Amino acid sequence: MTYAIRIHQPGNADALSYDDITVPAPSAQQVQIRFKAIGLNFIDCYQRSGLYPIPDLPKPLGMEGAGVIEAVGSDVTDLKVGQRVCIGAALGCYTQLGNFDQKVVIPLPDEIEFETAAAMMLKGMTAHYLLRRIYKVGKDDTILFHAAAGGVGSIATQWAKSLGATIIGTVGSQEKAELAKSQGCDHPILYREENFTDRVKELTNGEGVPVVYDSIGAATFEGSLDCLRPLGMMVTYGNATGPVPDFSPTLLAQKGSLFLTRPTLMSYVAKREDLLWAANDLFDVVKSGAVKIHINQRYDLKDTAQAHKDLEARKTTGSTILLP
The missing domain is CATH 3.90.180.10 (Medium-chain alcohol dehydrogenases, catalytic domain)
Structure with a gap:
């Protein structure tokens, strides 16, 4: 059987x-x-x-x-x-x-x-296309990674740290914050206790980050956009809280000529x-x-x-x- x-x-x-x-x-x-x-x-x-x-x-x-x-x-x-x-x-x-x-x-x-x-495999190859293909993370980058203690986040934060990046990550509990920190997350943010957008701006002296990796979806989308510096890249690759609501592309212009992608691993490993x-x-x-x-x-x-x-x-x- x-x-x-x-x-x-x-x-x-x-x-x-x-x-x-x-x-x-x-x-x-x-x-x-x-x-x-x-x-x-x-x-x-x-x-x-x-x-x-x-x-x-x-x-x-x-x-x-x-x-x-x-x-x-x-x-x-x-x-x-x-x-x-x-x-x-x-x-x-x-x-x-x-x-x-x-x-x-x-x-x-x-x-x-x-x-x-x-x-x-799926989580690690997802981290690969996020960090090495959509936006090539390097030693001078400060990035925001949502769900930093999760499956993809645990791998991606370690990988990004090995590339020399500074990592800001959102987590849902103190236990997850400690776990994320042990895996290379420099600045865990308890999103239930503080506004992650305000905290990112504080950590970057008001500049924002060049890239946000967001698998949460509806609950964090607009706040994530507000974490980006002008010409930044928004990567929405999951829907843990539901799909991102419809919006006008002019929103990206208003927030600093931002880039947005909604990738899937299957597209990046089709060959x-x-x-x-x-x-x-x-x-x-x-x-x-x-x-x-x-x-x-x-x-x-x-x-x-x-x-x-x-x-x-x-x-x-x-x-x-x-x-x-």
């Missing part, structure tokens, strides 16, 4: 179903992976709720995981049975066994454990060479010790609904993994 967490229709966390499924032999271009660990991400909640619709239900959720190849299709030449691999940006990882197109399968270095890979570039850069910073992956929660795969509830209630920090 093979079990997977699927949705049959969009809904809240209780829409997740622990199903006994049949996994066919891989097609010519596919690789069959036996997962050892699976990652949990906010995008999973968006897909489960229907905010990001998924066609052809029922279908397993989950965008990242790590395991061992059990079978390969007839046209697969660069991957082999028994090889350690991971997935970092492909739907279907909430399963004990699954088939994936060879184009999305990433060889996993021996130095990286399965649980570590499952906890870092295999870009996927491998992002993955290998991530492997390098983890192997060097510049970025440490903190797995702060573990759940059995059958308890994924509870993991979703805890993630949405902001009870988690760092990375969370599911164990099949």
